[in-house]
Amino acid sequence: MEHSDVADDLVAVLVSEKEIQAKIIELAAAIDADYAGLDVLLVGVLKGAVMVMADLARAMHLPVKLDFMAVSSYGSGSSSSGVVRILKDLDYGIEHRHVVVVEDIVDSGLTLSWLVANLRSRNPASVEVCALMRKPDAVKQDVVVRYLGFDIPRDFVVGYGLDYAEKYRNLPFVATLRPSVYEQAPG
Ligand code: IMP
Numbered sequence: 361m362e363h364s365d366v367a368d369d370l371v372a373v374l375v376s377e378k379e380i381q382a383k384i385i386e387l388a389a390a391i392d393a394d395y396a397g398l399d400v401l402l403v404g405v406l407k408g409a410v411m412v413m414a415d416l417a418r419a420m421h422l423p424v425k426l427d428f429m430a431v432s433s434y435g436s437g438s439s440s441s442g443v444v445r446i447l448k449d450l451d452y453g454i455e456h457r458h459v460v461v462v463e464d465i466v467d468s469g470l471t472l473s474w475l476v477a478n479l480r481s482r483n484p485a486s487v488e489v490c491a492l493m494r495k496p497d498a499v500k501q502d503v504v505v506r507y508l509g510f511d512i513p514r515d516f517v518v519g520y521g522l523d524y525a526e527k528y529r530n531l532p533f534v535a536t537l538r539p540s541v542y543e544q545a546p547g
Contacts, residue, residue: 429446468501
């Protein structure tokens with residue numbers, strides 16, 4: 361069977377399952393405290409943010425609502441194209457609502473800055489961002505990540521929602537991917 365042992369494709373665990381879960385509890389508590397008494401809509405960015413969204417929402421005590429958007433920025437490659445397209449929009453309007461965008465990782469920041477501008481144009485009460493991880497280039501974009509999990513190096517990582525060519529999303533930790541895996545890929 362092709363790739364029967366996923367561990368062979370990984371170099372090292374960068375953020376362990378335990379570290380992720382502890383950080384999610386902290387982020388959830390911070391959001392709970394800041395939005396006490398308010399109606400919060402968590403907007404997850406598919407597919408990468410599904411794990412963060414599921415764990416964050418369950419760690420929160422506020423009665424939040426959930427919605428999802430799907431945008432394309434990477435295709436199946438490992439570097440940002442800078443081109444953002446909405447593949448799936450929100451199910452409901454966000455006018456006068458408090459929105460927290462839930463992201464897995466901010467790399468170039470292009471996707472997020474585009475998304476935040478797009479959401480702000482819909483006249484919400486507020487838009488803030490919660491991201492589990494951020495890479496160094498993200499600072500070039502003018503996006504404030506109000507709730508940040510970890511600053512990580514530039515390496516391409518997979519797991520806990522993050523994929524390479526749709527694989528590795530179900531790993532409960534975040535790991536660096538062996539460059540030979542993406543260097544061999546066709547196209
Ligand atoms: P950005 O526009 O460069 O900030 O890229 C944002 C999106 O690219 C993230 O939401 C991820 O889906 C994807 N991405 C960025 N870095 C990685 C990575 O290291 N592994 C897997 N996906 C990534």
